[in-house]
Amino acid sequence: MLLKTKMVTSSSTQTVTFTRTDKVYQDDTKKNTTGTWTAAPANQDTKLEVPAMQVPAQKGYVSQVDGKYTNEIAALALSADDLDKALKQGKTGSITEKDVTVTYIPSTKKQTITPEDDKDKAKVYDNSKKADDPANQQAVWKAVTRKINIVNIQGDDPTVITQTVWYNRTVTVTTTIDASGQEPPAYSTSAWQLADGQKAVWDEYPVPQIPGFTSLIGNKPQIIIPAQNVDVNTPDTPVNVTFYNDADDPVNSDVNLGLQGNWGYLDVQPHVDGHNGTIYVKGWNATNESRKRNYHYIFVLDYGPNADPWGDTRNMQFHEVGRVLVQNEQSRPDVKAVHNVWNAGRSGFEVNVPINMAGVNPGDHLAIMMRWTSDPDGNPSTVENNVSVKGSADLYSNLFSIDYGTNVGSLDSMQVAKNKLHVSGWHASNAALGNRSHHFLILWDNNLGHEVQRIEVKDSVARPDVANVYPGLLNAAHSGYSADFSLHGLDLSHSFTVISRYSDSATGEGSNIDYWSEPKNLIGNQSEANQAHLDSVNISQSGNVHVSSWHATDVANSLETHQYLILWDATAGKQVGAMAIDTNARPDVKRALPYFNSDKYGFDGTFTNVQLEAGHHYDLVSRFSTSNDAKGNGDDGVSAYTDYWFNDAIVMSKNQQANHIDSVAKDAQGNLVINGWMAADYSQAYKNAYILVMNNATGREVTRQKIDNLTSRSDVAKAMSGIYNSGQSGISNFTFKLNADQQKALKGNSFYFILRFSDDENGEGHYVHPLLLPKLQL
Incomplete structure (x- = not known):
C-alpha cells in the first residue's frame, strides 16, 4: 500500500507496504478466510500506520507542517478497513494521496528602523523606564528636556516653557524563530547622535519681569535662566520660577524715591x-x-x-x-x-x-x-x-588698561610623526588681540638662516595650565597649538626654531607679534656629517646595474630610516631606476668614522631592466627618507630625505673598451678558428660585432666577418665589470672563413686583427675598436 506526501518545493513519496494472507479454496464446500493485515518486515513496525517522517533541514530556515511549526510529519494511522478498501481496487491497492504542505520560513529576520522611517517620532525613549526596557530598546528618538515652570501670581495655571533637544539613532530588530515558532526579538542600535537642525544646548531664557515683583529661582533672585550645554545623557531638568512681592522686601521698604542721582563704584x-x-x-x-x-x-x-x-x-x-x-x-x-x-x-x-x-x-x-x-x-x-x-x-567708570607688554610662549615638542614634522606648544599675549586674528607658525632653519615653511593655525588648543600661570592674558586659556609641517625639503640634521606669530594680515606679513622658540635639533648630539663612498659598479650584464658601497649619516638612525638607491641619467636629466633597499653592517666604516652612531650604513643592490645609453653620464644617488614606499624613490612630495650623489658613477664612453685574442688556429680547410673576447661601452649603440683581418705588410684589410652571437664570459665580467655587457663578450671557436686567394695572401705574411663594434650592418659607418691586436703569422 502507498502513501504520498507533497512538499512545496519538491515532491517526496513515502512508501509503506502492508500484507495479509488469504486462503481461497477451490472446493466450494470450504469457506475462504481473510488474514490479518500486518506491516511488511522491512517497515520494522507492526503498526498499521505510515510512520512519522522528519522534515529535511534547510540551513537558515525553520519548517512549518500544514501551518504549524514542527520538524516532523506526524504518523498516519490506518485501519484494516482502509486497507481492505484499497485492495478492492486491484490486486495491489494504494491509498488516495494525502497532501502534507511543508513551508520553510527564514529563521532570522532583520528590520532596520531609521529616523527617516519614524518621522512622526512614534518610538521615543521613556526616561522613566530602564534602558533595557523593550520599548526603550526600540526607541529611535530621545528628548533631552528642560521645563521652565513660571508661577502665575494671580493663581492661574503656571506658564510652562519646554526646551527640547532631540537625539536619534538607528534601531535594528533581529527576530530568530525557534522550532516551536517562538520569535524573541533582539535589538541593536547605533550610537545616539544629535538630530539634524538641533543644537546641543538649552538656550538662555530671560524670565519675564513683573513690576513690583522679583523673580526667584531656588529662592534666590534671578532674572535669567542661563544657557546649558547638554548631551544625550543629560537628565530632564525642571526649573521652577516664583516671584517675591517687592512690597514685602525689607531692602526697599524705606527707600527715599526722591533722591536723584546714579551712584556706583x-x-x-x-x-x-x-x-x-x-x-x-x-x-x-x-x-x-x-x-x-x-x-x-x-x-x-x-x-x-x-x-x-x-x-x-x-x-x-x-x-x-x-x-x-x-x-x-x-x-x-x-x-x-x-x-x-x-x-x-x-x-x-x-x-x-x-x-x-x-x-x-x-x-x-x-x-x-x-x-x-x-x-x-x-x-x-x-x-x-x-x-x-x-x-x-x-x-x-574711568579709563583703565590691560597688560599689552607680556609676550610668552613655549615650544613643547617637535618630532617626526606620521611622516610630518609635528610641533605643539603655546603663545599668549594681549598684544595678539584685535586685528591680529591670524595665527601663523613659521619654521626657521637656523643652519640656513631663513624661513623654510609657514602654516596658519585655524584651531587653538585649550591650555588651562597657561591660564593658571598667566591669568592676565585674555587668550591664555586657548593659546595652545598643535600642527604639522611638511617634511618635504627639510634637512632634518639642521637646527630649527618655531616662530609663533599673530598677525593682522592673511599672509602673516602685516602688523605682527612674534614669539621665537628655543632652537631644536631633531638628532640631538649626533653628527650632522653626511659621508659616503662608492666601492663598485658592475654593468657587465646588459639591463642590470649592480652597485655596492656605504653611506653614513646619523639622521638615518631615528628619522629618515628608509634607504633608496636612484640611478640618474645626468645627460638626459631624468631618473632611470630606483629601488628601496635594506642597509647592512659595515664595521669597517664604523672603525674609520667613529663619530657616527651606527654601523649599518652599507648597501648592495641591483637595478634591473635599465637601458644604459652610449655617451651618457649616470649618477648614483643614495637616499635616506622618512617615506616608506617600496615602489617609490623616497621623494613623495611630502617626505624629508638626505641624499649623497655619486657623480659620474657610470660614464658610457667611447674610450671604455677592451678585447683579447686567446688563441688562433687553422682548420683542415685553411680557415681560422678564433677564441677571445671583445667588449665596449658603445656596443650598446653599435651592435654589429666584426673581426677584420689586416695584412701587416700592406696595412690593408684582407677580409672581415661579422660575429652574430657573442658568448658568455664570466671571467671577463669579473675582470672588466665596469665595461658595458662585458659578461656577454666571448668569441668562442669562431670560424673565420678564408677563400683560396685570402689564404694565399696571408701565407708567409704576418697579419693582425681589428675587433670592431659598428652601427652599420657591414661594419662601416660609426664604429669603435680598441688598440690593434698583436701581429700573428700562419
Whole structure:
C-alpha cells in the first residue's frame, strides 16, 4: 500500500507496504478466510500506520507542517478497513494521496528602523523606564528636556516653557524563530547622535519681569535662566520660577524715591581672567532709576589707543567689546546706608564679562559702563508702559588698561610623526588681540638662516595650565597649538626654531607679534656629517646595474630610516631606476668614522631592466627618507630625505673598451678558428660585432666577418665589470672563413686583427675598436 506526501518545493513519496494472507479454496464446500493485515518486515513496525517522517533541514530556515511549526510529519494511522478498501481496487491497492504542505520560513529576520522611517517620532525613549526596557530598546528618538515652570501670581495655571533637544539613532530588530515558532526579538542600535537642525544646548531664557515683583529661582533672585550645554545623557531638568512681592522686601521698604542721582563704584581694578577670556569686574551701582528697570548689565567699552586718560568717558568715542547680565546681585547694606535708593541694599555685583578679542587692539584704553534697563538684551528700552521705562540708566567708570607688554610662549615638542614634522606648544599675549586674528607658525632653519615653511593655525588648543600661570592674558586659556609641517625639503640634521606669530594680515606679513622658540635639533648630539663612498659598479650584464658601497649619516638612525638607491641619467636629466633597499653592517666604516652612531650604513643592490645609453653620464644617488614606499624613490612630495650623489658613477664612453685574442688556429680547410673576447661601452649603440683581418705588410684589410652571437664570459665580467655587457663578450671557436686567394695572401705574411663594434650592418659607418691586436703569422 502507498502513501504520498507533497512538499512545496519538491515532491517526496513515502512508501509503506502492508500484507495479509488469504486462503481461497477451490472446493466450494470450504469457506475462504481473510488474514490479518500486518506491516511488511522491512517497515520494522507492526503498526498499521505510515510512520512519522522528519522534515529535511534547510540551513537558515525553520519548517512549518500544514501551518504549524514542527520538524516532523506526524504518523498516519490506518485501519484494516482502509486497507481492505484499497485492495478492492486491484490486486495491489494504494491509498488516495494525502497532501502534507511543508513551508520553510527564514529563521532570522532583520528590520532596520531609521529616523527617516519614524518621522512622526512614534518610538521615543521613556526616561522613566530602564534602558533595557523593550520599548526603550526600540526607541529611535530621545528628548533631552528642560521645563521652565513660571508661577502665575494671580493663581492661574503656571506658564510652562519646554526646551527640547532631540537625539536619534538607528534601531535594528533581529527576530530568530525557534522550532516551536517562538520569535524573541533582539535589538541593536547605533550610537545616539544629535538630530539634524538641533543644537546641543538649552538656550538662555530671560524670565519675564513683573513690576513690583522679583523673580526667584531656588529662592534666590534671578532674572535669567542661563544657557546649558547638554548631551544625550543629560537628565530632564525642571526649573521652577516664583516671584517675591517687592512690597514685602525689607531692602526697599524705606527707600527715599526722591533722591536723584546714579551712584556706583568699582571695588577692584578690572582685570583679565585668562581662564575664561573675560574681564573681571566687581563693584556696586545704585539709583532710583533702576525701578521698573529690572535688567542690570555690565559693559566693557573700548576707547582706542589715543583716548585722553583724564577725559569724560561719557562723551568720548568708544565701541563695545563685551557685556554681561548681572544675575546674582550681592547684598550691600553699606551702600544703602549712604545712598538709600531703590535696590541699594543689594546693588553689588561680581561678574566676568566675555570679551570680543577682535575688538581690542594693542594699546587700547578700556572703561566699564553699568546699565539699568527694562530691555532683556541690555539695550536702552524703546517701550514706555507700566512695566517698562524708556532709555536706560548708565554709569561710566574711568579709563583703565590691560597688560599689552607680556609676550610668552613655549615650544613643547617637535618630532617626526606620521611622516610630518609635528610641533605643539603655546603663545599668549594681549598684544595678539584685535586685528591680529591670524595665527601663523613659521619654521626657521637656523643652519640656513631663513624661513623654510609657514602654516596658519585655524584651531587653538585649550591650555588651562597657561591660564593658571598667566591669568592676565585674555587668550591664555586657548593659546595652545598643535600642527604639522611638511617634511618635504627639510634637512632634518639642521637646527630649527618655531616662530609663533599673530598677525593682522592673511599672509602673516602685516602688523605682527612674534614669539621665537628655543632652537631644536631633531638628532640631538649626533653628527650632522653626511659621508659616503662608492666601492663598485658592475654593468657587465646588459639591463642590470649592480652597485655596492656605504653611506653614513646619523639622521638615518631615528628619522629618515628608509634607504633608496636612484640611478640618474645626468645627460638626459631624468631618473632611470630606483629601488628601496635594506642597509647592512659595515664595521669597517664604523672603525674609520667613529663619530657616527651606527654601523649599518652599507648597501648592495641591483637595478634591473635599465637601458644604459652610449655617451651618457649616470649618477648614483643614495637616499635616506622618512617615506616608506617600496615602489617609490623616497621623494613623495611630502617626505624629508638626505641624499649623497655619486657623480659620474657610470660614464658610457667611447674610450671604455677592451678585447683579447686567446688563441688562433687553422682548420683542415685553411680557415681560422678564433677564441677571445671583445667588449665596449658603445656596443650598446653599435651592435654589429666584426673581426677584420689586416695584412701587416700592406696595412690593408684582407677580409672581415661579422660575429652574430657573442658568448658568455664570466671571467671577463669579473675582470672588466665596469665595461658595458662585458659578461656577454666571448668569441668562442669562431670560424673565420678564408677563400683560396685570402689564404694565399696571408701565407708567409704576418697579419693582425681589428675587433670592431659598428652601427652599420657591414661594419662601416660609426664604429669603435680598441688598440690593434698583436701581429700573428700562419
